[in-house]
Amino acid sequence: MKKSNYRDSKIIFLLGLILIVTVGCERELSDDVEFATFPKTAEVFIDGFSGGLNYFPFSGSKANAFTVDQEVKYKGTASMRFDVPTVGDPNGAFAGAIFPDATGRDLSDYDALTFWIKSTQAATLNEVGLGNDFGANKYLVTMTNVPLSTNWTKVIIPIPDATKLTLEKGMFWYAEGAENGNGYTFWIDELKYEKLGTVAQPKPAIFNGVDKKENSFIGSNVTIDGLTQTYNLASGINQTVLAAPSYFKFSSSNVEVARVSELGIVTIVGFGTAKITAAVAGVKATGSLTIEASGGFGSAPVPTQAAANVISLFSNAYTNVPVDFFNGLYDGSTTKTSDIKVGFDNFKYYSDLNYVGIEFKNPAINATTMGFLHLDIWTADTTNTPFIVKIRDRGANGVIDTNVFTGGPTVDDKEISYTVPANQITPGQWISINIPLTGDIASQKGNLAQIVFVGDINFLLDNLYFYK
Amino acid sequence: MNKINQLKIRARQLSIIPFYVVFSFFVFPSCSTDEKQTVATFNNLVMSDEFDVNGKPNSEIWNYDIGTGNNGWGNGELQYYTDRTENVTVQNGVLLITARKESFNGSSYTSARLLTKGKFEQAYGRYEARIRVPYGQGIWPAFWLLGANSDTVIWPQCGEIDIMEYRGQNPTTILGTVHGPGYSGGNSISKSYNLLNDRFDTGFHVYGIEWGPEYINFYVDDVLYNQITPSDVTGEWVFDKPFYIIINLAVGGSFVGSPNSETVFPQTMLIDYVRVYKK
Numbered sequence: 001m002k003k004s005n006y007r008d009s010k011i012i013f014l015l016g017l018i019l020i021v022t023v024g025c026e027r028e029l030s031d032d033v034e035f036a037t038f039p040k041t042a043e044v045f046i047d048g049f050s051g052g053l054n055y056f057p058f059s060g061s062k063a064n065a066f067t068v069d070q071e072v073k074y075k076g077t078a079s080m081r082f083d084v085p086t087v088g089d090p091n092g093a094f095a096g097a098i099f100p101d102a103t104g105r106d107l108s109d110y111d112a113l114t115f116w117i118k119s120t121q122a123a124t125l126n127e128v129g130l131g132n133d134f135g136a137n138k139y140l141v142t143m144t145n146v147p148l149s150t151n152w153t154k155v156i157i158p159i160p161d162a163t164k165l166t167l168e169k170g171m172f173w174y175a176e177g178a179e180n181g182n183g184y185t186f187w188i189d190e191l192k193y194e195k196l197g198t199v200a201q202p203k204p205a206i207f208n209g210v211d212k213k214e215n216s217f218i219g220s221n222v223t224i225d226g227l228t229q230t231y232n233l234a235s236g237i238n239q240t241v242l243a244a245p246s247y248f249k250f251s252s253s254n255v256e257v258a259r260v261s262e263l264g265i266v267t268i269v270g271f272g273t274a275k276i277t278a279a280v281a282g283v284k285a286t287g288s289l290t291i292e293a294s295g296g297f298g299s300a301p302v303p304t305q306a307a308a309n310v311i312s313l314f315s316n317a318y319t320n321v322p323v324d325f326f327n328g329l330y331d332g333s334t335t336k337t338s339d340i341k342v343g344f345d346n347f348k349y350y351s352d353l354n355y356v357g358i359e360f361k362n363p364a365i366n367a368t369t370m371g372f373l374h375l376d377i378w379t380a381d382t383t384n385t386p387f388i389v390k391i392r393d394r395g396a397n398g399v400i401d402t403n404v405f406t407g408g409p410t411v412d413d414k415e416i417s418y419t420v421p422a423n424q425i426t427p428g429q430w431i432s433i434n435i436p437l438t439g440d441i442a443s444q445k446g447n448l449a450q451i452v453f454v455g456d457i458n459f460l461l462d463n464l465y466f467y468k
Numbered sequence: 469m470n471k472i473n474q475l476k477i478r479a480r481q482l483s484i485i486p487f488y489v490v491f492s493f494f495v496f497p498s499c500s501t502d503e504k505q506t507v508a509t510f511n512n513l514v515m516s517d518e519f520d521v522n523g524k525p526n527s528e529i530w531n532y533d534i535g536t537g538n539n540g541w542g543n544g545e546l547q548y549y550t551d552r553t554e555n556v557t558v559q560n561g562v563l564l565i566t567a568r569k570e571s572f573n574g575s576s577y578t579s580a581r582l583l584t585k586g587k588f589e590q591a592y593g594r595y596e597a598r599i600r601v602p603y604g605q606g607i608w609p610a611f612w613l614l615g616a617n618s619d620t621v622i623w624p625q626c627g628e629i630d631i632m633e634y635r636g637q638n639p640t641t642i643l644g645t646v647h648g649p650g651y652s653g654g655n656s657i658s659k660s661y662n663l664l665n666d667r668f669d670t671g672f673h674v675y676g677i678e679w680g681p682e683y684i685n686f687y688v689d690d691v692l693y694n695q696i697t698p699s700d701v702t703g704e705w706v707f708d709k710p711f712y713i714i715i716n717l718a719v720g721g722s723f724v725g726s727p728n729s730e731t732v733f734p735q736t737m738l739i740d741y742v743r744v745y746k747k
């Protein structure tokens with residue numbers, strides 16, 4: 001580390017000199033400039049740790065799952081032994097660790113991480129790879145579901161684009177759980193980087209190779225997922241690994257509509273159509289995302305209730321009371337929420353809805369003088385599923401008490417459920433919904449704390465308020 | 469000159485290593501082993517196509533086989549051969565033979581097969597092509613010779629010399645083979661050549677034979693990897709009369725098996741040149 005710092009300062013010094021010397025004329029960077037380089041050591045574990053290699057178990061994993069075994073080995077005098085815990089093992093729920101090199105290495109000459117592996121029983125190794133350094137994991141590579149047998153077999157993990165790995169610390173990592181509840185042992189030997197020369201025919205993919213189309217709105221984000229790189233190996237097998245976004249170069253066909261960050265986050269910035277594509281090392285990835293950023297939703301109907309008769313949660317027309325969150329990210333919820341702003345108009349955009357909860361507990365809302373809940377929604381989707389709104393009063397105990405089996409209220413909570421039939425959800429226009437605070441909450445609405453939406457549409461929400 | 473080649477070939481055969489060790493002292497007294505081998509010695513060019521003119525291949529040299537032949541050209545191959553530009557064309561100094569996945573006259577794939585039958589036929593000589601092969605399960609490119617009497621003398625009596633055959637699912641291996649009476653199909657006389665730390669579908673390689681009255685030498689790039697002589701074949705030696713050249717890209721068939729869902733189409737075989745020399 002110290003050495004590289006020194007070299008960096010030397011570079012700066014040299015650059016400084018060049019500037020001084022070449023004032024008034026243009027010249028290429030001097031050949032004397034020597035950029036800092038890192039060791040190209042290929043070995044990770046042959047018969048022992050290679051120099052600089054560390055071992056850090058994942059939190060929650062069995063800390064002593066890894067040992068050096070001098071009895072069982074593929075070659076030489078020792079191998080890496082991994083004892084996967086049985087379900088319920090008090091020492092940890094799984095085996096998993098990273099093996100970083102503190103200094104970092106230049107792996108750009110290699111095309112694969114390889115090792116020999118065998119296990120005490122047929123098993124499927126969940127995850128194994130490189131690029132995990134407990135830092136940004138910028139160049140993470142994951143091979144999933146590697147079949148293990150009781151015979152030594154060679155595993156080849158192709159590097160998606162080795163030119164990126166001029167300073168990599170994450171030499172090796174793995175994570176594995178019990179097989180059918182049972183612990184077992186596997187061994188890894190001759191763990192090293194190689195230039196096989198036979199890792200070829202790259203076929204990168206985004207969205208797992210699917211050409212996706214999505215309607216979206218200004219201000220919303222889409223994360224590019226399903227990032228993989230596939231190489232054809234000497235065996236003829238096409239080996240796919242999961243690859244971090246930083247291996248990819250993303251592009252948008254129209255940056256006035258959508259922009260993509262280095263990390264594969266697409267931000268919608270304007271109306272129109274944009275196609276998001278990607279490439280790894282100049283090879284175009286299969287899969288794409290075509291975004292229709294439609295601005296056709298306009299504005300929701302302007303509220304007409306007098307401010308004095310309203311308790312507003314979300315509206316530009318009123319002063320809003322505190323809301324804890326607009327998406328509780330409940331277990332099993334697929335719903336994503338983003339803020340959309342068009343001009344001075346704010347919306348909440350809910351996508352991939354199955355169910356989503358809004359909570360306002362600090363303080364809860366006393367709606368005893370209120371008669372209705374109002375909301376406006378807009379969707380581009382047609383659906384066969386009704387849209388359901390649930391309003392919950394948490395009662396005097398100050399806690400939202402939910403029956404974990406039904407999702408319904410329990411203890412002192414009360415709730416009403418209001419259904420908008422599917423045939424009343426007209427795509428492409430604002431739908432105003434007014435829900436009478438009757439039924440179970442007619443006489444208990446002094447501690448309203450939660451609103452839940454259930455359905456399957458992507459929709460914009462505006463003007464969510466109670467009124468008299 | 470052929471003797472040198474013979475000795476080099478023997479050097480590659482483990483069974484006669486002691487013989488080689490003894491002889492090498494006399495034969496290579498001043499020659500270090502990493503020197504480039506002389507693999508071919510016929511240097512009088514008699515025919516060549518450098519594929520320098522864009523468009524259709526030179527009709528003075530090349531014919532086409534069209535269709536599916538008999539039982540997929542005798543091998544259960546799946547492609548329909550055409551002479552359409554989609555399947556065969558010359559571009560930028562390279563002949564491109566492209567296998568496509570498309571419904572065409574009852575077949576699921578199309579490709580092309582070029583031959584010099586009736587246009588260039590010769591007994592003996594050095595036959596060489598510089599080729600980049602495609603890849604994937606069920607992909608079968610080949611550069612080969614067939615006896616010019618193949619219409620009147622039934623295969624395998626007419627003789628076949630496979631200068632290069634390759635299975636797309638084995639990207640590091642090519643095969644050189646002869647077929648004749650008593651040694652054809654599964655009983656053909658064949659040897660494979662493997663690349664170490666490289667593969668055939670990522671770059672051009674030179675595939676050739678040097679064929680004389682009593683021998684056929686097989687080479688890839690600068691490596692002579694096999695010699696077949698009358699004593700190696702288990703039947704009549706039929707390689708003593710004119711043969712013509714075939715270059716084709718097959719899909720499926722008994723030699724490679726069918727493509728699978730991972731086989732990428734289209735697949736293109738690139739031929740930089742075809743050259744024939746005489747002694």
